[in-house]
Structures are given as C-alpha cells and as structure tokens.
Amino acid sequence: MNQNSALTPFGLLGKTLGHSYSPQIHNALGNPHYVLYERAPQELTEFLAQPELKGLNVTIPYKKDVMSACQTLSDAAKHIGAVNTMVRQTDGSWYGHNTDYDGFIYMLEWAGINIKDQKVIVLGNGATAHTIHVALIDLGAREIIHLSRKTEPFYSEAATFGADADVLINATPVGTYPNCPEALISLDDFPQLKGVADVIYNPYRTALLIDAERRNIPYTDGLPMLIGQAVAAAKLFMQKDFEPEATETIIRQMRHQQENIVLIGMPGVGKTTVGTALAKQLQRPFIDCDDEFEKRYCHPGEYIATHGEPAFREKETALLAKLCKTTGAIIATGGGVVTQSVNYPILRQNGRIYWIRRPLENLAVDGRPLSQGGLSRLKSLYAVRQPLYDAFSQCAFDIVNPNDGAQHIEEEYHAHFNS
C-alpha cells in the first residue's frame, strides 16, 4: 500500500459484497468516508486492528466472528448473538451492536404494523429470523411461530398456524432478485392478517407483498429496515442524531430512482411512442417488450399468425419475467399482457403501472393481428380487456398527444414520490 494512502475510516465488512446500497445511504446521511471492505476470514484480526478504522458495518458471514474482537457489546448484540455494527471507542477498543434490530423495529413503525399482544408468524429460522425474534419479544408479541423448511412447523402447516395470525414476516431470501417473483406461501392461509413485512428490498415488492397489496393488508418491504439500520449505525459512527425526515427522505429517494414506469393499454394506443418520449425526458433506459420479443423470435404479429396466441403468451410471459427484474427503467408492454394474471406480479414487482387510453377509432392497427376486423373487433377486444387494464394499473391517462401524455405521466410519477 502507498505510504500516504490512509484507510477510509468507515465501511462495510464482508467476504463477498457484490452490489451494496450502504455506501450510497451513508453518503446521503452526510458520510462520504464509507467504502466496501471485502476480506477473507484469515485477514479479519489484522484488518480490525488498524487504528484508522472508526466504524464498520458487518455482513455475512462475519456477524458472529467479529464478536470476539469487541470488548463491549450492547444488550441487543448479546441477545441476538451477532454484531452488524462496530464502533471504535476512545480507548481504541471496539464496541459491538446490532442495528439490524433497530432497523427491523423502524420498518414496522414506518409501516404502522403493531406487534404488542399480536400473534406473529415468521417465515424462516436463520440468522435474520433470529434477530427479528429478539425484536418481536422486546416489542411484546403475544406469540411467535417460525415456519421453516427444515424444522417443524413446516411451511406446509401454514393453514393451521395462520388461521388466527395477526402479522406475517418473511425472513427468508425466497423471492430475492434474480429469483423473483416467487413466494413460499399464499395469504389464503392467513385470513386475519393486519400486517405483512418482508425483509427483501430487491425486488421492491415481492410476490408475497403483491398478494398483501391485493388484499388491502398494510405491508412493507425491507428497504425501510435496510435504511433504518444504516441510520442507527450512522448515529453511532458520527455521534449525532438525525431528524426522522432524513430517513424518510432517503427511503423515498431510493424508491423514486428505482421504480419502473410500466405502460399498458390497447394495441396501437401509443405505449411505444409515449415510452420513448418518457425515457428521453427522464434519461432512463427504455425497454419495449415487443421489440425485445422480435429480437429473440420474430415480430409478435408474425409469431401469433404462425404459432397461435397461446404459444405467444407463454413466450411473452417468460420474456417479461426476465425484462421486469430491472429497476429505474421505462417499460412499454405489448397490449395483451393483461390477459395473463401471472404477468401482474412480474410488472408490479418494481413498477408503477400506467394505463394509457385513446378513442378506439384512433388506434393504429397495422401489423397487429388481434386488431384486424374493424372497429367492432376492437370494441369486443376492449370489452374483454378494459376491466383487466383497470385491475393492473395504478393510474390511467387519456392521451391526446404523445409528448403531452409523457409529460403528464412524468408529473404524476414525481408527485407520487414527493408526496
């Protein structure tokens, strides 16, 4: 190492870190001196002995290993048996705490999910589930049941334990990018739920959360937990308090950056045209699902004419599942995506869905086999699809001209994240 290059005082310690939001979050909290530290197990002791290090977050697989390097431990860290935050004390020793605990409690508060005297079902029995368990006891849960794959009770027993459960928490990685959408269970087995929380933050909405959203059950994804734990760590690192708005602003900003704009609507209504304009305005990537289909197979119209619509729908869903894992993009779909209910969680997981409308008389029909047969054919297609577009979308816009339409959608999108 260069003699003059000082070690950055704050960071995240782990074995293989890949992409992490932590530097971005700490930066937003006013700490530009936060980096990723990937270290092998045999390097840990020497690494932690460096006096330039002032504060660390710790991730798998080291949350237990670093405990022996901490002279003092918080009660939460002791009860949980894991440390995710280390703070250098004035005497040079390390203090170990667990801000995942704080982040979890923050997430529930943020979502308005009450735990006191409630029956809580936790999916999973691993390290995260254990941290959550300790927090749930401290919050006064009446009963906590962990469903798991390896030890009883199993996920298959959800109906037995879920009948009178108040809160459901997913503490497993099932449904995390890139294996999304995927859920361990259906909420059919939990008829009394008052809240659902998922520790996963990529995708933004797991299949479990989309299920909760559909049933109007209050829910939260794991981003408030991630940011809540970072803020709790930053308080210790920087020895300062943060206004509650600071945390809320970061949550909102990250969502704003990441949420896709998804366009649905009748064939020929202008999804591709409006999507192109939106991508340009917002300087975000544009994905046209029909174009992507054509790159891999052939023009969608030609595919339907040759192989039939069911074969097209199957290929289209598989392709959508790949394309819609992305974040921060503008996505124009093919007009028929709403005919397959399985497409809803795919589009919704990272997206706000806009239904764009124009009078049927004005729709483009060229190269669109399902739109052939004149206005009466379009009317019957619309009769079937209109309730589906309505159910799939969070917003609807009547578009007179594509640029104005893009402008209105952009305004709604920004307002949604700034309210």
Ligand SMILES: Nc1ncnc2c1ncn2[C@@H]1O[C@H](COP(=O)(O)OP(=O)(O)O)[C@@H](O)[C@H]1O
């Ligand atoms: N609001 C609009 N007013 C008039 N013509 C439009 C409008 N939106 C799109 N068009 C035109 O309609 C045709 C089909 O638009 P396109 O974006 O390909 O629709 P979609 O992707 O929904 O099938 C294009 O020729 C486009 O220029």
Ligand SMILES: O=C(O)C1=C[C@@H](OP(=O)(O)O)[C@@H](O)[C@H](O)C1
């Ligand atoms: O409405 C439909 O079922 C279809 C619409 C087309 O996309 P556009 O909506 O872009 O025309 C294309 O996906 C395919 O021909 C099927």
Ligand SMILES: [Mg+2]
């Ligand atoms: Mg199109």
